[in-house]
Amino acid sequence: MNAQTISRVPVALTIAGSDSGGGAGIQADLRTFAFNCVHGTSAITCVTAQNTLGVVRVDAMPVEAVVAQIQAVVKDIGVQAAKTGMLLNQEIIFAVAQQIETLQINNLVVDPVMVSRTGAQLIDNEAIKTLCNALIPKATIVTPNRYEAQILSGLQIHSLDDMGKAAQIIHKNLGAKAVLVKGGGMEGNLRGVDVWFDGEKLEILTTKQIETTNTHGTGCTLSAAIAANLAMGEDLWPAVQQAKEYVTTALCYALNIGKGQGPVGHFFPLLQN
Ligand SMILES: Nc1ncnc2c1ncn2[C@@H]1O[C@H](COP(=O)(O)OP(=O)(O)OP(=O)(O)O)[C@@H](O)[C@H]1O
Numbered sequence: 610m611n612a613q614t615i616s617r618v619p620v621a622l623t624i625a626g627s628d629s630g631g632g633a634g635i636q637a638d639l640r641t642f643a644f645n646c647v648h649g650t651s652a653i654t655c656v657t658a659q660n661t662l663g664v665v666r667v668d669a670m671p672v673e674a675v676v677a678q679i680q681a682v683v684k685d686i687g688v689q690a691a692k693t694g695m696l697l698n699q700e701i702i703f704a705v706a707q708q709i710e711t712l713q714i715n716n717l718v719v720d721p722v723m724v725s726r727t728g729a730q731l732i733d734n735e736a737i738k739t740l741c742n743a744l745i746p747k748a749t750i751v752t753p754n755r756y757e758a759q760i761l762s763g764l765q766i767h768s769l770d771d772m773g774k775a776a777q778i779i780h781k782n783l784g785a786k787a788v789l790v791k792g793g794g795m796e797g798n799l800r801g802v803d804v805w806f807d808g809e810k811l812e813i814l815t816t817k818q819i820e821t822t823n824t825h826g827t828g829c830t831l832s833a834a835i836a837a838n839l840a841m842g843e844d845l846w847p848a849v850q851q852a853k854e855y856v857t858t859a860l861c862y863a864l865n866i867g868k869g870q871g872p873v874g875h876f877f878p879l880l881q882n
C-alpha cells in the first residue's frame with residue numbers, strides 16, 4: 610500500500626503540565642488536538658504525580674528546558690495556535706510570555722490554571738501576578754473557572770450576573786481579547802453555563818447539564834479544543850462554541866475509572882459508530 614503523506618495539517622502547541630493519571634494537562638490536550646484533527650505538539654512545564662483522587666507531587670521543569678521545547682517546535686514545525694495550562698511558577702510564566710512575544714505566536718488560549726475546581730490554590734501569589742501582567746495581556750482568549758475569575762476580577766461569583774460582571778472586569782483590566790468565565794464550579798442550574806465577553810458582546814453559553822462526578826480535565830479539554838479550532842482557521846467565537854460542544858460530549862462519555870473524579874472521554878468519536 611502506498612503511504613499517503615499529509616503535509617498541510619494544522620499544528621497546535623500545548624504549554625502545560627503532565628498529569629500521570631492521563632485525565633488533564635498535556636495528556637488531555639494532545640488527545641483533544643488529535644480528535645479535532647490537529648497535530649499536537651507540547652512543551653512540558655512540570656510533571657505531576659496525580660490520579661483521580663488528586664495531586665500527590667509536582668516537579669517543575671527547568672525554565673531552559675521549557676524554552677527549548679517551545680523553540681524546537683516553533684522554529685522547525687511552526688504552530689497555528691497555542692494554549693497554556695499549568696505553568697506553575699513565576700519564572701516559567703515569564704519565560705513562556707517572552708517566547709510567545711519573540712516567536713510571534715498568534716492565537717493564544719490562556720487557561721489560567723491557578724485554582725482547582727474545589728477551590729484549592731495551585732500556584733503562589735507571585736506567579737498569579739506574573740500571569741496577570743505578562744501573559745494574559747497576550748491572550749486571544751483567557752478561560753478562568755469560577756475561582757480563578759474571582760481572583761482575576763476581585764468579585765465574589767454566585768450568580769450569572771456576577772459571571773458577566775467578572776468577564777467584563779477581566780477584559781477591561783487584563784487586556785485579553787476575549788474572556789470566557791467557565792461554570793463547572795457553579796452551583797445548581799448554573800453548573801455548565803459559561804459566560805463570554807469580547808469587549809462588545811456578552812454571551813451566555815448554555816448546555817444540558819451532565820450528571821456526572823467524572824469531570825477531571827474539563828477545563829484543559831475546553832481550552833485545547835478552542836486552540837485546535839483556531840489552528841484549523843476558525844474565527845474565535847465559532848471556535849469557542851464548537852469547543853463547548855466537544856467538551857460537553859466528552860463529559861457525556863466520561864470514564865468511570867479510579868476511586869475519585871474520573872476523566873472526560875476524549876475518544877467518543879470512535880465509540881459512536
Ligand atoms: N457537570 C457539567 N455539565 C456540563 N458542563 C460542565 C459540567 N462541568 C463542567 N462543565 C463545563 O466544562 C468546561 C470546563 O469548565 P470548568 O469550570 O469545569 O473548568 P476547570 O475548573 O478549569 O476544569 P478542570 O480544572 O477540572 O480541568 C466548561 O465549559 C463548563 O461549563
Ligand SMILES: Cc1ncc(CO)c(N)n1
Nearest residue numbers: 626627628633634695826
Ligand atoms: C497537569 C494538570 N494541569 C491542569 C490541571 C487542572 O485540571 C491538572 N489537574 N493537572
